[in-house]
Each structure stands twice: as C-alpha cells, then as structure tokens.
Amino acid sequence: MPGVSGEREGEARDRIARFPQAKARSLRFTLGAPRSMRVVGGGRRAFFLRSDGPEDFETSLWMSVVDRDGQQHEHEVLLADPKELLADAGREEVPAEELARRERSREGGRGIVAYSVDTAGHRLVFALGGRLWLTQLTQDGLGGETRPLALPPQLAAGHGILNPVISPDGTRVAYTTGRELAVVTIGADFAADAACVAMGLDQGAGDEVRLGLAEFVAGEEMDRYQGFWWSPDSDALLVEAFDAGPEPVWYISDPADPSHPAQARRYARALSSNARVRLLLVRLGSDGSAVSLAQAGWDHRAYEYLAVVRWQKGHAPLLLVQDRRQTHDMVLGLDVSAPGAQSAIGIGVRTLDFAGIEALPALTSRVLSEHEDPQWLDLVPGLPAWTPDGRLAEAVIDREADTTRLAVGGQALSPVGCQLRELLDLGETDALAVVSSDPRSFDLVRFGYDGSLTVLNPRPGVWTASRSGRGIVVSGRTMQEPGVTAWHSLLAPDAHLDALVCAGKAGPQSGVEACARLSSKAADPGFKPNVDFVRLGDDQLFGAVVRPSGSSPWAGEDKLPVLLKPYGGPGFQQVVFSQSYYWESQWWADQGFIVLTADGHGTTGRGPAWDRAIFEDMAQVTLDDQVAAVRALPDLVPQADLSRVAMVGWSYGGFLSALSVLRAPDVVHAACAGAPPTDWTLYDTHYTERYLGLDPEVYRRNSIIDDAPKLRRPLMLIHGFADDNVSVANTLRLSQALMAAGKAHTVLPLTGITHMTNDPIVAENLLLLQRDFLYRALGVQARV
Structure with missing residues (x-):
C-alpha cells in the first residue's frame, strides 16, 4: 500500500523536522516521566516525582502503592501538587543557593524537584515557594495530606529553605539557610510545630563561610549535594561548614544589561586554593536546639577533600577524605561517643565564626582503609558503606585484573572484568549494584555474599534501582523502548531477589507477589534512531x-x-x-x-x-x-x-x-x-x-x-x-x-x-x- 507507506514517511519526516522544538519544550523528553524513585519501609510504597505532561515543568510528588491483598495492580497517588499548593507555581522565587544546587545536579524542572522521606515511609518533606511542607500518609497508607510546617520565628521572613531532610524517625526536619541550621519538631498541626535555630554563623563570619551546604567542587565533581546528615537515632547531625575565602573571586555579569551589577562568587580554579572544609557533630536537645558541638578530626592539610559522609544505623559514621592530587584517600570511622563530643555549650550560645569552628574539641577518627594510585583514585557512588553485619564495603582498583571491583570485608566480591559503577544497596545476604561487562550496558546486578551473581535487567540498557524490605523499583532505558520504563515490585515473603522479573510479570511461580509499571506522561520524538x-x-x-x-x-x-x-x-x-x-x-x-x-x-x-x-x-x-x-x-x-x-x-x-x-x-x-x-x-x-x-x-x-x-x-x-x-x-x-x-x-x-x-x-x-x-x-x- 504505497499511499500508507508515503503517509508514514511523511509523518516521520515531519516529526524529525519538529525535533529541535519538541526536544527543547520537553526538556529533552524527560518531562512527564517518573524519576527520583525511592522505596522505603517494607517495600509496599514507593515515592517518585513526575510532572503532569510532556511540556509541564512543574513536578509533583507521587506514591506507588502495592495493595495489601497482593494483587497485581497498583495505585498511583498524587501526594503534593505545586499548582494546588501555590497560587502561581510558575513564578516561584527560588533562592540563589538552591538555583546553584540545581545547576550542579543538572536539575531543569520546577515545583517539587527534591524530597526527603523518613525510614518508615510515613512522612515526607520538601521546600516549595519559600515554605517548608510536610506530607503525612493517611492511616491506611493509601493517601496523604500535605500542610506547611512552622519555621523559626527568629529568622527573617522569606529566608531561603535549603535541602530540607527529615529525621529517620520522622519526628524532626532539619534545613539550612546557608548561615543557620534550623530544626523543626513536627507537631500534630501547624500550631503545635516547634521550630528553632540549632546553630548559626556569627555576624562577624565572612560571606564566604557557609553552614550545612556542600562546597562547589563537592556538588559539581563529587556528586555530593548534601551538607548535613542525620544520626540514625535522630538526635544529632553531622554538619559541613566551609570557608571559601581562600578561593579566587570570579564575577558573572550580564553584558546585555549594563545597569545590572556583576555577581561575585568564589571559584576553586585549578592550581589555586580550595575552600577549607570542616565537619561538625551537633547534638540536639529535646526542643531541637544544639546542646553540644564538636568537630570531626582528621589531617585537613593533607586531605583537603571531604568526598563522602555516611551515617548508618548501628555503625560509626564513615568519612572518605582525599588528598589534593586524589592519589591517596582514607576511609575513616568517626568516634561520636568520645568525651569531646559532649562538650556543652551555654544556653543561647549557638553562633560561631570559622575560627570558632576550628577551635571546637575534635572527635577521634580511626583509619579503616587506605587506597593509593599513582595517577588518581575514583569515587564510586554509594561507597564506602557498612553491611548490616558490620563489614566495610568499598571500591578497589584491581590493577592486575584491570577492573574496578566491589570489596566487602577486604575480599573482592565482584568478578574480574565486571566494572563497578555504583553501589545501590547492601542487604543481609547480598549487594545490589550497577556494573558493566560491556561498557555500553549499565547492568543491574545482585552479588550474593556467597559468591553468586545475577543480572536482573531483562535486556541491555542503562538501569538503576531502589530497594527496601521486600520492595524494589527498577528503572531503565533501552534501545527497544523510547522512554523510561519503571516497575514497582514486591517479592514474595520467602523469595530471593533472583526471582525478580523486571519485565512487569508477576505470579506465584516467579516469586514476585506483585509488580506494577509506573506510568509515564513523557513524549518521545516519534521516530526510532537508525x-x-x-x-x-x-x-x-x-x-x-x-x-x-x-x-x-x-x-x-x-x-x-x-x-x-x-x-x-x-x-x-x-x-x-x-x-x-x-x-x-x-x-x-x-x-x-x-x-x-x-x-x-x-x-x-x-x-x-x-x-x-x-x-x-x-x-x-x-x-x-x-x-x-x-x-x-x-x-x-x-x-x-x-x-x-x-x-x-x-x-x-x-x-x-x-x-x-x-x-x-x-x-x-x-x-x-x-x-x-x-x-x-x-x-x-x-x-x-x-x-x-x-x-x-x-x-x-x-x-x-x-x-x-x-x-x-x-x-x-x-x-x-x-x-x-x-x-x-x-x-x-x-x-x-x-x-x-x-x-x-x-x-x-x-x-x-x-x-x-x-x-x-x-x-x-x-x-x-x-x-x-x-x-x-x-x-x-x-x-x-
């Protein structure tokens, strides 16, 4: 049928001709696709972000729920929509520091672009429109209610709310303004919320000093966007403070508007000086205020870079620090139980300059592992980390085998020729990771601690996952489908992760109790590349x-x-x-x-x-x-x-x-x-x-x-x-x-x-x- 063929060819030609405009309007065909998926708690609930359509930049917070009856279907619940929460979501004023974070993380959306969820998956928080918001799930876990949280009265109206993170137990929220660290204790309603400034920078601290934020090179080059971390018991925080004063001053101007002054900023250009970075332990009282301060001790001159901070339940905090040339690094275990950590501060004394931060009592850090390479050492996302039974997991360069490998307890777990890209999760019996044997495919792999290996993705592509309890969300892109495909699966109680079928099938024979595909509203170009x-x-x-x-x-x-x-x-x-x-x-x-x-x-x-x-x-x-x-x-x-x-x-x-x-x-x-x-x-x-x-x-x-x-x-x-x-x-x-x-x-x-x-x-x-x-x-x- 030549007429049909000609019509199809004409349609394909038109779609390719419209590609530049379609790509631009759809943010490279990502708008409307599910992203930032995270499974928490037992695994029946997964949270994600998605906008309402292929050209909608305003991202909302969603939840996927696998029914308690284990049926093979899902409920996708809209938890928070910026269009409903704000009168004019498209004109939201975003603080300069948040715009900088979005630039570092290549975030092009608007609305709810990040969220934090407690360990049980009952409460979520996010910043939007200059306010701090809480989404509380309903008692049946199938819906949610969203309300604003109270803010500290001593902070000026309209202050920036940056990187809010809920405590693991869901009772508190911490955020930074860049100058102050605030803690909100969640009450039954807005009137019952209790908010305070846990600590802040003294007025004499220069504009180059920041509290609770990641310095530029951490966000741009280390993929570390956080500047503070909750303790597993929700009673303390590790907080970064940095002084960018040693870095050169650069200016960004708009030549098209000569009346607008240039913006000064610090930039750690090669062969110049880096920011000075310190890490503080802040213990909190019952009202959220700081009751003691101490700093993490390591040789800051020899190891300028704080690359990783991780604080897992039942284990000492892990730090990965690097020297300037990145040829030597150390994995440190921080002793937060040392007496220095209990140095009390006076009531109301909550402000410090950088010199005061450096003068705080130092916590002891123990060297758990060291690595050297004559050229450079790589950072592998997700590592180092503790296994549940207390073994150290880390990335090692096996020069003889020409392989970057996952090691647990000092023993290589991943095989030769399997290049480690990212660690996603460490479970009781296995590790979930992204690896490549063929560099063109980012494979999702289960490494059993017994030496077993299972590739979980059904076909080659670019894959990732989030896992908690019996639940897992697997998402990826392939050559067979144009957009992101994602499934929220719940394994049967006694099933092994090897039983997971990523292609969306479920049933008693597969060991998957329920499996549901997350819907996407994203456009695609309308043609398949040749x-x-x-x-x-x-x-x-x-x-x-x-x-x-x-x-x-x-x-x-x-x-x-x-x-x-x-x-x-x-x-x-x-x-x-x-x-x-x-x-x-x-x-x-x-x-x-x-x-x-x-x-x-x-x-x-x-x-x-x-x-x-x-x-x-x-x-x-x-x-x-x-x-x-x-x-x-x-x-x-x-x-x-x-x-x-x-x-x-x-x-x-x-x-x-x-x-x-x-x-x-x-x-x-x-x-x-x-x-x-x-x-x-x-x-x-x-x-x-x-x-x-x-x-x-x-x-x-x-x-x-x-x-x-x-x-x-x-x-x-x-x-x-x-x-x-x-x-x-x-x-x-x-x-x-x-x-x-x-x-x-x-x-x-x-x-x-x-x-x-x-x-x-x-x-x-x-x-x-x-x-x-x-x-x-x-x-x-x-x-x-």
Whole structure:
C-alpha cells in the first residue's frame, strides 16, 4: 500500500523536522516521566516525582502503592501538587543557593524537584515557594495530606529553605539557610510545630563561610549535594561548614544589561586554593536546639577533600577524605561517643565564626582503609558503606585484573572484568549494584555474599534501582523502548531477589507477589534512531553510527559528509544502549550527515587502564581517538565522505571540537564548540587536577589558546554568559587569541544562559544555527 507507506514517511519526516522544538519544550523528553524513585519501609510504597505532561515543568510528588491483598495492580497517588499548593507555581522565587544546587545536579524542572522521606515511609518533606511542607500518609497508607510546617520565628521572613531532610524517625526536619541550621519538631498541626535555630554563623563570619551546604567542587565533581546528615537515632547531625575565602573571586555579569551589577562568587580554579572544609557533630536537645558541638578530626592539610559522609544505623559514621592530587584517600570511622563530643555549650550560645569552628574539641577518627594510585583514585557512588553485619564495603582498583571491583570485608566480591559503577544497596545476604561487562550496558546486578551473581535487567540498557524490605523499583532505558520504563515490585515473603522479573510479570511461580509499571506522561520524538554499533581502529573504540532515515531527502545517497558528535572526555560515555542518546544524532543524520559517536580513552566502563591512558595528556589522546575513528569509518560505512568531516560538542565535547580543527585540520574540516574549557587553568580543582596534576606546563600543553594561530578551518564558538561551571572566559580568551592571530571565526554569545542551556528558544535555535553553519562550511546544499 504505497499511499500508507508515503503517509508514514511523511509523518516521520515531519516529526524529525519538529525535533529541535519538541526536544527543547520537553526538556529533552524527560518531562512527564517518573524519576527520583525511592522505596522505603517494607517495600509496599514507593515515592517518585513526575510532572503532569510532556511540556509541564512543574513536578509533583507521587506514591506507588502495592495493595495489601497482593494483587497485581497498583495505585498511583498524587501526594503534593505545586499548582494546588501555590497560587502561581510558575513564578516561584527560588533562592540563589538552591538555583546553584540545581545547576550542579543538572536539575531543569520546577515545583517539587527534591524530597526527603523518613525510614518508615510515613512522612515526607520538601521546600516549595519559600515554605517548608510536610506530607503525612493517611492511616491506611493509601493517601496523604500535605500542610506547611512552622519555621523559626527568629529568622527573617522569606529566608531561603535549603535541602530540607527529615529525621529517620520522622519526628524532626532539619534545613539550612546557608548561615543557620534550623530544626523543626513536627507537631500534630501547624500550631503545635516547634521550630528553632540549632546553630548559626556569627555576624562577624565572612560571606564566604557557609553552614550545612556542600562546597562547589563537592556538588559539581563529587556528586555530593548534601551538607548535613542525620544520626540514625535522630538526635544529632553531622554538619559541613566551609570557608571559601581562600578561593579566587570570579564575577558573572550580564553584558546585555549594563545597569545590572556583576555577581561575585568564589571559584576553586585549578592550581589555586580550595575552600577549607570542616565537619561538625551537633547534638540536639529535646526542643531541637544544639546542646553540644564538636568537630570531626582528621589531617585537613593533607586531605583537603571531604568526598563522602555516611551515617548508618548501628555503625560509626564513615568519612572518605582525599588528598589534593586524589592519589591517596582514607576511609575513616568517626568516634561520636568520645568525651569531646559532649562538650556543652551555654544556653543561647549557638553562633560561631570559622575560627570558632576550628577551635571546637575534635572527635577521634580511626583509619579503616587506605587506597593509593599513582595517577588518581575514583569515587564510586554509594561507597564506602557498612553491611548490616558490620563489614566495610568499598571500591578497589584491581590493577592486575584491570577492573574496578566491589570489596566487602577486604575480599573482592565482584568478578574480574565486571566494572563497578555504583553501589545501590547492601542487604543481609547480598549487594545490589550497577556494573558493566560491556561498557555500553549499565547492568543491574545482585552479588550474593556467597559468591553468586545475577543480572536482573531483562535486556541491555542503562538501569538503576531502589530497594527496601521486600520492595524494589527498577528503572531503565533501552534501545527497544523510547522512554523510561519503571516497575514497582514486591517479592514474595520467602523469595530471593533472583526471582525478580523486571519485565512487569508477576505470579506465584516467579516469586514476585506483585509488580506494577509506573506510568509515564513523557513524549518521545516519534521516530526510532537508525543506529549501528561498531568497533573502530586498532583500539577497538566503541562507536555508534546513525544514518539518514528512509524518510530523509538524503536517504540513498552514495556519499554523505561525516559529523562527529562526541563527548570524548573522562568520566562519561555516549555510546550506550539507550535510544535517547541517539535522537539528536538521528535529526543530524536526516539533515544529510553520517553521524559518528566514538568513546575514546578516558570514557568509563572499560577498566582503570583505559581510563588512565589520558593522564596528563588528555587533549592529544582524546583527539587521536577521534581521528582514528574517522579513518576507520569508511571500512564500515562506505557512504562516509572523509573530505567533508565536521564535529559538534558541548563542554568537553566542545573542547574536543575546537581542538580538532586546530590540531587535526586535515581530518576535521569544520566545528561547532559549545561551552569549551579552552584553558584548563580556568576549570575547577577536583576535576582538572585529577587528570592533569599540578604542573603548569601540563596545563599549557593540554589547553588550546596557544593553538589559535593554527586555525584554517571554520569554527563556531558558543557560550552562555551565565555559565558558572565553564566560565565564558574560556571562549573569550580563545576568541581573543584567534583575533590576535588574524583568524576568522564565529562567536555565538548566549546572554543569561548557564551550562545547561535550558531555555527552550535558545535550545531549539542552537541546533538550527549549528546546522546552517556546517552547511556553509562544508558546501552542503539544504534539501526540503
């Protein structure tokens, strides 16, 4: 039926043509999808966030409930909707510190973007509209009621409520303003709530000092967004205090509005000073006020970075501290029962400056484990941690086996060749983790303490999970389905986790008492990417090739230009088994390109030796990988026209794009470089020094400012002036050097845009402008 086929081709062509707008309006097709899933208590209830539709940025709090009768169906209950709680949710005033946290965590939504739940799963708290909110489940556990909580009367109206966390027993909530740590004791109603400031910074403490917040590099590079942690008994807090005074002062301005003053901020640029970080133990009285203060003791000069804090029931708090070069770390057990922890403070004496914090009595810390590596040590999410029976679980680099492994009690638990990515949970009999044997698949694996291993995901993809009691939520993306798939399952009382069937089936034979799929309201692009997975070159780089679809006017061409679309830098991948990674590549392919994404040395999932091949030479090594991928392509894709090759990328991908036309102009003939870190001395300490060390000459060799006179290919530089991660100074310095060398280039400045580029109009037009630039650069005639 040619008419039907033609109609379908026309529809597919229209959907691909609308992709830039659809992607921008849907926040990369994530709006309306369930996220931030967490199972608590016995496992019958799971909480998650979801907006009401594919273009709705206002995220609500939801609950999935598996019925007590064990039937194979679910109830999805809306617990809190910002549109109902606030008169105008879309105009919510968000504190600057919270905006910074969202930037660090790449949070693009609005409304309820984070929540905290007690251990039993009966109470949840969140911040919204300048207020602190409590959701209390109904007695039957099938619904909830939401109300505001009282705030300390001594704090000014409209103060920022940052990172609220409920105590494990559900009786208290702590939050920070950045200057004060507040504790609210939950009453029967608003009038019965009791709120106070547990401790705060003295008025004489400088603006650079913060309490209860994570410093910049912790959020940006360590994925640690918390600045305080409850004790398992809900009677004390570990609280971070930091002084960013040693860091250089940087300014972010809006050149489009010269009347608006520049914003000063501290930024720990490479080869400069870090913030000074301390950790306090704050014991609370019955009213929530601080009754004693002490600080955690370790050698702060030798170990500048506080990477992990974890306080589990029945165990001493765990700290992971790193030295400046990240070649040595220590796992510390903090003795919170020491006499120093009981040093009483006078009634009403609750304010300190940083010197006063440093003068507090020090708690003893015991070294539980140490690690060394001549290049660097990785942080693995979820580790270190205690098993329920008191064994230390940690990540270890097995150099002989070229494997990052999970070790429990000093013994490797995960096998050789199984690269550990994240620990999700430590149970009584097993560990739940995300690993890769094939770096393209993030597999959900159960490691039994008896040595058994079970892969739980039904097919390759990017998977994760949350587990508590007999309940588990498994979620993931695959090449078979366009969006996130997630199931809330309850295992039968005597069933093993191996019985879990992630594909949504349940029944007595499977050992799953109930299993229900979480619904999604997210859109998808309406087309499936035309992807082939390949291996390239002598190093067998993992690559993905996307060709024009059958509906594209470029389908069937004998020769097409090549578009390289890498990230290419350390610690991240783009060649994975998930459709969402290739939607934009399909749009580019339908504009008339063979699109190639290749993961080179430094990208994750292939082992420590592969990761560390970039040490002190990441620019040349990562560029050489892209060149090798291009040269190997015609053997696999005869359509590839190597006389017309371009590269586009963002962040490290932007750096690699600019680098390619400067150092490999015979291979890459045009580039669009988005937010490129062109001078690595302008990027932060924790990331950059991990890979480049502390020798300024290494930085000069890996930066590209000095390469400016070599430019002889078209280059577009794109950067947001409000980017507080990769400063716009990177692009301006390269542009200045190009101008001084008399080299023509294009600069696309984005006013008010951060590193995330979440403005829908900007995000849409960026794709179109880059396409048209590359058309001109490569001599491609547009087709309709």
